[in-house]
Amino acid sequence: MDIFTTVDKSISVFSTTFPGAPVIYLNTYSDEGQQVFETAQVVGRPPFTLVAISDLDWNQDMAPWDSPAAFKNGEPFTGGADDYLRLLVEEIIPRAEKELAGPPAWRGIAGYSLAGLFALYSIYRTDLFSRVGCMSGSLWFPGFKEYVFSHEPKCRPDCIYFSLGDKEAKTRNPVLKTVQGHTEAIRAFCQSKGIDTEFQLNPGNHFVQGIERTIAGIQWLLSK
Numbered sequence: 315m316d317i318f319t320t321v322d323k324s325i326s327v328f329s330t331t332f333p334g335a336p337v338i339y340l341n342t343y344s345d346e347g348q349q350v351f352e353t354a355q356v357v358g359r360p361p362f363t364l365v366a367i368s369d370l371d372w373n374q375d376m377a378p379w380d381s382p383a384a385f386k387n388g389e390p391f392t393g394g395a396d397d398y399l400r401l402l403v404e405e406i407i408p409r410a411e412k413e414l415a416g417p418p419a420w421r422g423i424a425g426y427s428l429a430g431l432f433a434l435y436s437i438y439r440t441d442l443f444s445r446v447g448c449m450s451g452s453l454w455f456p457g458f459k460e461y462v463f464s465h466e467p468k469c470r471p472d473c474i475y476f477s478l479g480d481k482e483a484k485t486r487n488p489v490l491k492t493v494q495g496h497t498e499a500i501r502a503f504c505q506s507k508g509i510d511t512e513f514q515l516n517p518g519n520h521f522v523q524g525i526e527r528t529i530a531g532i533q534w535l536l537s538k
Contacts, residue, residue: 315348316413320405324369330361333416337363338532339402339443341370341429346525354529359536363418365410367402374398376428378435381456384489391455395432399439407442420444420472422535426524428452434462434474434500441469445538447531449477450520453500454493462500473510473538475531476501481519510538 328351347366379393422445430451483494
């Protein structure tokens with residue numbers, strides 16, 4: 315494992331020695347990269363490199379634009395996703411891939427919650443990622459469904475994995491309760507564009523088995 319920092323972000327590179335192995339970039343909330351990498355490697359899946367980024371300013375780096383707080387007493391969202399994506403593309407990716415055994419066969423981007431939203435948003439801003447894992451993605455984010463419906467990805471992805479907990483939409487919060495409807499609508503829209511998609515409905519609310527759901531999404535991306 316190689317670790318480096320840039321602009322207060324901590325980046326852990328869990329690499330494989332196989333030349334041309336794919337690379338998946340995972341934005342993390344609680345530095346769960348090592349557990350994800352070790353568990354996601356199963357028989358029948360190709361070897362891969364995982365680049366896990368932590369110490370993110372969650373409500374800024376993962377938010378595509380400004381938006382009021384989604385929870386009572388919560389922090390507002392200050393849209394810094396474009397700035398963070400520039401850092402990812404211009405600094406983090408070149409440095410992370412410098413020591414790899416050859417260029418990757420493909421790059422994926424994945425994340426849970428707001429990082430799932432960011433993963434999907436990123437393909438509309440850069441053509442570097444061809445597979446997307448949006449696990450329990452915050453697709454309730456105001457204006458995001460409309461953004462997807464009115465924009466074209468910079469490069470059409472090979473596949474997109476969506477997942478959600480079956481209790482996530484069962485809330486009185488008028489913003490958060492839209493999450494399942496928005497996720498299913500965005501998945502159907504992507505499917506209508508000829509993109510290979512998967513939607514997995516998991517038992518539980520947003521705060522259970524986040525790591526397990528993340529691993530499942532990454533394993534699906536590797537299986538394609």
